[in-house]
Amino acid sequence: MSFIKQIKLLIRNVKFIVYFLFLIGNVTCSCKTSVYIQPTVSTEKPKPRIPGELYPRMIIMYMDRTIWPFWFELDVTRPIKNKNGIVLDDGFQPLKPFQQIPGLLDSLHKQGYKLAFINQSPDNASMENLLEWFNFNKYLTHKMTMSAPKKELVRIISQKYKIDFGDMLYLDSEYDEIPDIAELNVVCIQTGDKGVMMEDVQKGLHIFSTAAPDYG
Template sequence: MPRRRMAAADNTASTTALPASSLLPDTFTDGLPLPKLIVFDLDYTLWPFWVDTHVTPPLKAQESGRSVKDRFGESFNFYNDVPAILDAAKSLGIKVGAASRTGTPHLARDMLKLLRISRESNGSTEKAIELFDYLQIFPGSKKTHFARIHDSSSISYDDMLFFDDESRNRDVESLGVVMWLVRDGVTTEEVDKGIESWRRRNKKVAN
């Protein structure tokens, strides 16, 4: 049964500058090692819908890019914590990627182009897609997505952390990537758990 998309009002990304304690996962500022690259799935990881089944083009930005409206007037946006997480990661010099197996890559890219993210570092807003260093959006095994990211970035697999909502995609761990399974979208708490798992797996801290 398809999962119910969360109401837009509950997930609209605020452009108001947040206090540092709300903006950053604790692991971003605790002084311990961080992955060089964090990769996110899209559907039910960064946003609460399947872009290939819930969204009908054409798309139009609304509320200055805080959300996107489709042909039928349905509103779509990121999970609440996502904009601040992406902004913080980029501000810390962490590379950001997306690995999605959606059947409508063009629609996913359009969504990322229309949604905008506030940058606390300079008070500006940017298209969400501009915060991603690597985009691999096409049907198929996530291992192929990561092989392409690895080839493009020259970043070791063990320096990569992956957030995804489907356990079948744990097969990327055979490459050396650490995957953290999320059930209700990416939050600051899930990022902390994922980074802590990455540190344990790579012996960056004592178990």
């Protein structure tokens, strides 16, 4: 057996041992730091809607590094699987959303906001599985994964639901394509490295009802 194959076999055995310890002892693995970020949970809830104020007709969130702490195409080894409620990739890495996301989505959904998730991964089946296993589908009006600029994904949502760009709020941890989306007259908020927080949503709602943000 070649030296490289021996190293690969050793790494796979180590991953299996870590996975086994995770199951029996609830050990938090740190093999991929980005997968295990545990942000502070925000207990703040969205303020009740006030009659006469402006609100977005659709809140769009990018999935990678905004809903969950990993880049799906770069960090996740496929196929992914669900083992008794624990979502794993093929390298036995547990996959989880940011800790605050379920509560945040539930709060926004109860307030009557329409929510959409987008991603640029071409692996629609795996992304659908993640959303199902994380129990997020019940909150979503729309979900879309496609190898296209984020601006085009937002444009598709606008056309499908007949929602003006000015009636949308977009949240993403990455700045690179935010100016392109802002050119459509969409209110955009860049989130921090702990994913979208309720504070980010509140900031977006405030900007939405007052003035356009400065992206200069």
